[in-house]
Amino acid sequence: MTNLHLTPERLELQARAREFAAKEVLPVADELDPRGADIPDTLIERLAAEGYFGIRVPAEYGGLGLGVFEYALVTEELARAWMSVPSLMARANGFGCQVEDPVRRAELLRRSARGQWIGAFAASEPGAGSDLAGVACRAVRDGDHWVLDGEKRWTGNAVRADFIVLVARERDPEPGEHRATGLIAMVVEKEPGTLPEGMTATPIDKVGYHGITTYHLRLDGVRVPLAASTEGDAFAEVVQGLNVARVHTAARAVGLARGALEDSRAYLLERRQFDRPLAGFQALRFALADMAAEVEAARALTHQAAHALDSGDTTATLPSMCKLIATETAVRVTNRAMQLHGGNGYTTERRVERYWRDARLTTIFEGTSEIQRTLIADELLGRRR
Secondary structure (H helix, E strand, O other), rough: OOOOOOOOOHHHHHHHHHHHHHHHHHHHHHHHHHHHHOOOOHHOOOOOOOOOOHHOOOHHOOOOOOHHHHHHHHHHHHHHOOOOHHHOOOOOOOOOOOOHHHHHHHHHHHHHHHHOEEEEEOOOOOOEEOOOOHHOOOEEEEEEEEEEEEEEEEEEEEOOOOOOEOOOOOOOOOOOOOOOEEEEEEEEEEOOOOOOEEEEEOOOOOOOOOOOOOOOOOOOOOOHHHEEOOOOOOOHHHHHHHHHHHHHHHHHHHHHHHHHHHHHHHHHHHOOOEEHHHHHHHHHHHHHHHHHOOOOOHHHHHHHHHHHOOOOOOOHHHHHHHHHHHHHHHHHHHHHHHHHHHHHHHOOOOOOOHHHHHHHOOOOOOOHHHHHHHHHHHHHHHOOO
């Protein structure tokens, strides 16, 4: 399909990522996802060599110096093979580099671009998911350190990470202040494969989204240097960062839906019933046509939102819209693909069940579909009183 934003340079990037995903990612996913295994170091090294951990890192620090649009293009291609791979990619690309010291910041950006500074994000808690302002994990000053106590949930890659960006509460809001007042963010550095003293991690047994282990963290007197906390309003920074994260999730969803669509097309041509291919049955042909149209529409909206962010639009409306539409589309398309595959789709012999499991998560993380609808409605009608 024609896309005015797809320049020759972007098309070349897309084609290279598509080839990489097919040759390097898909075979690994087919082998490891059924076992619930993590992305191997060898694949991480190959991703780093392609520059995918530095797509949005400025070229002066060794990155590709590209925008959200290119980030979304590569994300779709990698997600079509294994959704956890572009998810790990998001934990680099300048993430965790917002430290005050400019020399240190430059060093971290270079490491990020090389895939040697890959982190984890600890914001959600048992009582604070969509309601980020409800974070209760406490950060208390003790000399030149913060002392952290509390719990964090849904922290993917926590043990393997080089660092954890953690959101905690320094103080409770005063009367009249926003509920999020008093939240701070900090970069908790650590050795990969270990946790800071006082922190324990329990793996969460997920239905899908294998490749990255997700943890429930407990913090009991974890000490972090004051210098590790970042400047600015942690709540506002997280909310602003969600604009890019939601476009990224939309691109992941499009990749999953495309995988289900392409595999379903191949299956309808391959599978025979009643002495003819399934592709000859009108009902199934119409189902595939609907799937193709929905995937194309979701991709177009995702590209529009990415272009808007690259053009300086800081509002949440388009990112919320593309996240809502693309993820709900992925659920419908992968579900329909399961039906088209019949009993064969309900086995691990076919990739479609992986796309189906992973697509279901996309409507939940980075803000549920209900949260996206709330944000869109607030823009249209004003905040509900």
